[in-house]
Amino acid sequence: MIRVLVADDEALVRSGLRMILEAAGGIAVVGEARDGREAVSAAARLRPDVVLMDVRMPGADGLAAAAAILAATEPPKVVMLTTFDLDEYVHEALRLGVVGFLLKDTPPRELAAAVRTVADGQAMLSPSVTRRLLLSYADRPPSRAEAARRQLAALTGREEDVVRAVARGLSNAEIGRELRLSEATVKAHVSRVLAKLGLANRVQAAILVHDADLG
Missing domain, CATH: 3.40.50.2300 (Response regulator)
Structure with missing residues (x-):
């Protein structure tokens, strides 16, 4: 319950x-x-x-x-x-x-x-809500975009694929289908990504991807 x-x-x-x-x-x-x-x-x-x-x-x-x-x-x-x-x-x-x-x-x-x-x-992280949230970051300064890209550079190629999908509002199951990974593997990737980036949750990850102009 x-x-x-x-x-x-x-x-x-x-x-x-x-x-x-x-x-x-x-x-x-x-x-x-x-x-x-x-x-x-x-x-x-x-x-x-x-x-x-x-x-x-x-x-x-x-x-x-x-x-x-x-x-x-x-x-x-x-x-x-x-x-x-x-x-x-x-x-x-x-x-x-x-x-x-x-x-x-x-x-x-x-x-x-x-x-x-x-x-x-x-x-x-519903796509409709996320889209409206991220639009509020549209006028970010170039320095913030550069800082976001440097932070994301710590990720592997697969981890970047996963975080981009997270930024689009996809669930673990949807990401797994798109990237041909098991849901458990996606969940592990998401956990590693958040730990590497020092983020608390998927919403913060989505904002970081958007800041870097990768979303």
Whole structure:
């Protein structure tokens, strides 16, 4: 059973997420929080596997709450709920180690699948969301592109193939089919790539590839 904490300042949103997730089976919403402070307290007390948290909330916002939650020993996976008006607020969340973003109008089946994906240790990297996120990096300075290319130069040819596919939002299974590798082999490649690059998750890898103009 995947244990989920839902944090959003709107009661109707929290109620809707609870109904969707618990109807999917195998997922239990173990708590709700109305703001960032409640989210940090509930995460420490309930120790959920996944926290779904609104980016903007009154009081302690989602960014401050994510920073506190992710600083704990063995923290849960944090996924931000957003309407996706992208700004530096969201970029900072990525640097903190947030594993993905969900639009608030995500279809119920995709919402439950995303929770299972992050609980399994992968980032929630839907192509549509990733594309909109990476567009916000379009005006990156040349120095950042050069730095990204130098960082990626540490990868082998196969590892670069894998990270490019990750940047396109492909799952491990999809990457395996495209590169003719087993899913287990892809998972091992992804783990090695993240370790070599010093990255926390697949979202950060996608941004690095885009910075280098390889995506």
